[in-house]
Amino acid sequence: MLFRKGASWPVSREEPSHVIDIAVFCETEKGRKVSMDFSRNPAGLDLARMDPALWAKYANIKALPLTAPPYRDSPLARLKAINAPSVRWLKDRGIDLEAGDLLELAPACQHFQGGVKIDERAATTVPGLFAAGEVAGGQHGANRPGGNALMDSQVMGKLAGGSAAAMAKASKPAAPRPRRPAKAAARGTPIDVREVRRTIQHLMSMRASIKRTAQGVKEGLAELAALATRPWDAAEAGEAFLAETRSIALVAEMVLTACGTRTESRGPHLYFDSPESTTPRPRQDPDWRKYLVLRRGPRGKLVIEARKPVEPDWPVVQQIDG
Ligand SMILES: Cc1cc2nc3c(=O)[nH]c(=O)nc-3n(C[C@H](O)[C@H](O)[C@H](O)COP(=O)(O)OP(=O)(O)OC[C@H]3O[C@@H](n4cnc5c(N)ncnc54)[C@H](O)[C@@H]3O)c2cc1C
Incomplete structure (x- = not known):
């Protein structure tokens, strides 16, 4: 692992779990594997240095004497006491923590923080199209309080359903639209659309996940542009897969563009000065207390606009992962 002595592990005090995300990402980026070993405490872990208030809070929640043996000395004992079904679940799938197996x-x-822009009726800017759940953006700001995906899917789902039903009742059935002529065919050697999708998935995992840099964004957009110059062969995968992959490519372009525009770190968006850096740039208030809206502009070009959010007049909820 990357926890070197004296390393200036970065990150804002509010989001310390990012340290682990960055460390794991840096290792997997180099092609190495990271595993959790439940048989012993991590080397160098000094429980005496941990905030006693944290231990007390945890012991209180779980009603377990976590600071006493065997819990103090064994991650497996702690896991079994807190979440025994997970140990059984993993064993059924061939990972026996009790026998010393490592967990990769x-x-x-876990959650897409942005999404399709909606209004208070869950309506998008496309008439008749409503969005709710994780696909709808803008409800959480830069970060999502743990458990709030329920609000996305249930509260906004109810609103979206109600709005769609009201609109359907008030509308006449639309006449079928003529099909748009297909775009001019790309040139070059065709590429299997399944390969296109795998390439996009990999490039987004590398360029737009834990570590985001100007260089990574530039290279990612160039890779996407290169894919778009070749014809995508859907003979095996089918037209639906092709249509979905076109949408995936568009979303990837939008996400990379947004990542490259926000040259600070905020919420789960961690922006680094270089691919080698392990310390994200800090957040930059007040310049970046803004959200980004992307849309198609003239001649199909992506237009990106930074807008000021409505300032809440209630206390801001602290982020808890979940
Ligand atoms: C590991 C993990 C842990 C999480 N933990 C929490 C947590 O503790 N608390 C919390 O609040 N949130 C958590 N989340 C986030 C939360 O689970 C999701 O945000 C939420 O489930 C999204 O719900 P959804 O209905 O919007 O989307 P989804 O659940 O993704 O539903 C979309 C559905 O659409 C279907 N679909 C896709 N394409 C098509 C198509 N073309 N035609 C028809 N159907 C289609 C999909 O198969 C899917 O069933 C977690 C997420 C992950 C990955």
Whole structure:
């Protein structure tokens, strides 16, 4: 792991879990594996240096004497006491923590903070299209308080459903639209659209996940542009897969463009000066207390605009991962 003695581990005090994300990402980026070993405490872990208030709070929540043996000395004992089903669940899938098996880790997307812009009725700017859940953006600001995806999916889902039903009742069935003529075919050797999708997934994992840099964004956009110059072959994968991959490519372009525009760190967006750096730039208030809106402009070009959010007049909720 990357926890070197004397390393200036970065990150704002409010979001210390990013230190682990960055460390894991840096290792996997180099092609190495990161695993959790539940058989012993991490080397160098000095529990005496941990904030006693944190221990007390945790012991209180779980009603377990976590600072006493065996919990103090064994991550597996702690895990079994707190979440025994997870140990059984992993064993059923071939990872036996009790036998000393290691649990491999990798960064993954838990929630997309942005999304389709909606109004208070969950309506998008496309008439008749409503969005709710994770696909709808702008409800959480730069970060999502733990558990708030429920608000996305249930509260906004109810609103979206109600709005869509009201609109449907008030509308006449639309006449079918003529199909738009297909775009001019790209040139060059066709590439299997499944390969296109894998390439986009990989480039987004590398350029737009934990570590974002100007160089990574530039290279990612260039890779996307290169893919777009070749015809995408959907003979095996089918038209639906092709259409979805076109949308994925568009979203990837939008995300990379937004990542490159916000030259600070905020919430889960961590922006670094170089690919080698392990310390994200700090957040830059008041310049970047803004959110970004992307749309298609003249001749299909992406237009990006920074807007000021409505300032809440209630206390801001602290982020808790979840
Ligand atoms: C590991 C992990 C842990 C999480 N933990 C928490 C947590 O503790 N608390 C919390 O609040 N949130 C958590 N989240 C986030 C939360 O689970 C999601 O934000 C939420 O489930 C999103 O719900 P959704 O209905 O918007 O989207 P989804 O659940 O993604 O539903 C979209 C559905 O659309 C379907 N679909 C896609 N394309 C098509 C198509 N073309 N035609 C028809 N159907 C289609 C998909 O199959 C899917 O069923 C977690 C997420 C992850 C990944």
